[in-house]
Amino acid sequence: MMEQPLFGRRLRELRRKRGLSQAALAGEEISTGYLSRLESGVRQPAERVVAYLAERLGVERSAFEVPSSGSSLAQALSIATSADGDGDEAIDDVISALADADHEDPLLRWQALWLVSRSRRRRGDRAEELAGLAELARTADELGLPELQCRACAAYARCLRTAGEVTRAIEIAAKAVRLAKAAELSVPDTGAALTALVSAEAEAGRLPDARAHADELVELVEDHGGTLKAEALWSAATVRFRQGDQEGAERQLERAIKGLDSLADLTLWVRLRLAAASLYLQSTPPRMDLGRLRLTEAGAALGFVGTPLLNQELRTLQAHLAFSEGEFARARAILDELHQGELWLAYRDRIRLGVLDSRLLILEGHLEKGLRQLKGLGEEARQGFNIDLSAEIWRILAEALEDAHRPGGSAGS
Template identity: 70%
Template sequence: MLEQPRFGQRLKELRRMRGLSQAALVGDGISTGYLSRLESGARPPTERVVTYLAKRLDVDLSAFDMPPSGTTLAQALSIAASAECEEAMDALLDCLDRTDRTDCTDPLLRWQALWMVARRWNKRGDKTRELVCLEELSRIADELGLPELRCRAWVSLARCLRSTGEVNRAINVASCAVRIAKESRLSVSDTGAALMVLVSAEAEEGRLPDARAHVDELIELIGDRNGTLKAEALWSAATVRFRQGDQQAAGEYLERAIDGLDSYSDLTLWIRLRLAAASLSLQSAPPRTGTAAERLKEAESALAFACTPLLAQELLTLKAHLAFEDQRFTDARALLDELHQDELLLTYRDRIRLGVLDARLLITEGRLRNGLQQLKELGEEAHRACNVDLSAEIWRILAEALEHTHGPLDSAGS
C-alpha cells in the first residue's frame, strides 16, 4: 500500500493539491532532498516519515493508500484558481496532460483550465507552449459555439501568432475575431481587443491604410471610456501613426496613453507603455536618447514590483539600443551578451531588431564582413515573413553601412 513509486506519486499529488512547495512541506522534520527522493520513488517511506508527512499535509494516513491521479480537472482548476502559486499550476498541468480532451465530460472546464495555463506561458514568454494551448482553446471554443469564448480565444491566438512572426495568419485569425464580435454584438472590451490585435498585425505586415482605418474605428468605439483598454488603443494608434511617418502624432497618442493610466490600474501595462515610449524615441529621426533614458528609468524603477523574465529582457534590449545610440559600444555589447545568457523570450520583431543591433556592433568592432552579411540575412528573413517596414528598415541600415565602406558587400574587408 505504501510501495514506490505509487507512494511518491500520491505524496506529490497531495502536496500540489495544497499548493505547497517542497520546502514548505518538509518543515524542520526532513530535508527537501529526502522529500524529492521520496516523490521520485527513489527512497522507500518509513512509518515515522509517513506519519510526519500526513500531519504536515493535514490528512489521514489512509490518504496515501489512494491511487495517484485521483484529482479531477474541476478540483485541480479550483485549487489553481484560488492558490495562485506555481505548485498548484503544475498540478493543473499534470491533470490536463492526464486527461484527454475526448475524455473530458465538460469541455468548458478544459477551456477554462487551458485559458489559465495559456496565461501562465504568456507571462513567462514561452510562446511555443502558449501557442499549443491557444490552438486547442480555439478548437474547443468553436465546438462550444459561444461567441465570447470564440472571440477571446481567437484574439489571444492572433496576438501570439503576431509575436512569433506569423503575421499573415494572425491577420486572418484577428479578422475572424472582429467579425464574431460584431455579428454577436459583443462588449466594447471584446470588440476592442479584437480590433486592437488586427491593427497590430496589419501594421506589422505593412498594411498601413487598413491598420489606420481599423485603429480609427477602435478609438471611436472606446469613446470617453478610460482604463487599460483606452491606454492600449492609444498605444495602437501611436504605433500606426509612427509607421506612417507621423512621429509627432505618434508621440502625442503615446503620451495620452501614459497620462491616462496610473500604476494602480495595471502596473505591467504602466511599465510597457514607458518601454514603448522609449522604443519610439530611439526609433525617431534623429533618436531622442534623453527622452528614452528618462522613460527607461521610470520603467526600471517599477520592475521590482511587477517583473517578469520578458519585461526584464525588453528593458535590457532597449538599454542596449540606447547605449548604441549614445556610442557607448562596449556597454551595448555587454548588455547584448547578458541578454544571450538566457533563452530569448522577445517577440519576433524585437529579436530581429536585436540581431540588427548585433550586426551594427560587429561593424563598429571591425568585423565588417560578418556585420554586413548578418544584416543581409536579417533583411531577407524579415522579407520572407512579410514584415514590410522592418525589412525596409534593415535594407536602409545595410545600404548606409555599405555606403560607408565605399564598396559592395563582396569586397568588404573582414
C-alpha cells in the same frame, strides 16, 4: 502496488489537507525532490515509502486508494484560482492535471488553459504559450460560445504576432473580430479583438487596413478608460509611427501613458513606457532625452513587476540608447549580457537586436560578417512579411555599404 498518477494526486491532496509542505512531509527519510516526483506521478512508490508516508500523514495505507473528491483538474484549478500572487506552484499542478484530462468537461479545460496561458505569458514562455493557446482556441470552437471563441482567438493572434507568424495572426484576429461583431459582444471583447487585428496588420505592413481598424478601435473605446483605452491608443500610435506620422504616434502614446494609473495595471504602465522609449529612439533623429526618461521610469518599476521578458526589453532598449549616444562599448556589453541566457524577446525586437549587433560588428572592423548578418536578417524579415522591418534593414545595409566604400570607411576583417 499503488498506481500512478492516482497515487500522486491522492498523496498531494492528503498533504495539503493537513497543511504540510513537501519538506515537512518528506522528513529525514526521503528528499523533497523525490516526494515532488511522486506527487507528479513521475516515480512509482515503493511499498516502504508508502508505509512511511502513511505514518507521517497519520492514515492507513488504504487512504491512498480512496478516490479524490472531484476531478484532479477541478481541484488544481480551484487551488490555483484562489492562490495569492502568481501561484506558480499551483499553476504547475494545473498543467500536470491538464495532461491527464483529455475527457474532462470542455468548459473546465477552457478555464484551465486560459489560466495557464496567462501564466506562460507573464513568464515569457512564448513557445509553450503558443501551443496552449492553439488548444484553447480549438476548445472554444468545440464549446461554441462566442465570448470564449473571441477571447481565445484574440489571445492566440497576439501570441502569433509576437512569434513572427503575422499572416496566421491576421487570419485568427479577423475571426475574433467577426465573432465579436456577429454576436454583438461587449466593448472589452470587441476592443481586444480589434487590438489584435491592428497589431498584426501593422506588423505585416498592411498599414491602410491597420489605420482603418485602429481608428475604429479608438472610437469604440473613447468613453472607456483604464487598460482598454491605453492599449487601443498604443496600437493606434504604432500604426501612425509606421506610416511616418511621428507626431501623431507620440500624441496617441502619451495620451495612453497619461490616462493609465499605475495602480490599475503596473505591468501595462511599464510596457507603455518601454513602447514610448522605443518610439523615441527610432524617431528621425532619435529623441534620446525622452527615450532615456521613459526608460528610467520603467526601470524604477521593474523591481515590482519585473519578469525575464520585461527586463530583457528594458536592457535591449538601453543598448539601442547607448548606440545612439555613441557609447558603442556599452552597447556591446549589454548585448553580450543578453546573449548569455535565453532570449524571450518578441520577433521584431529580436530582429532589431540582431541589426544592432550587425552594426556594432561593422564599427568594430568586422565588415563582411556584419554585412552578411544584415542581409540574412533582411531576408528573414521579408520572408516573414514584415515589410517595413525588412525595408529598414535594407536601408541600414545600403548605408553601411556606402560608408564602407568611402575613403577611410570601415574595413573588413
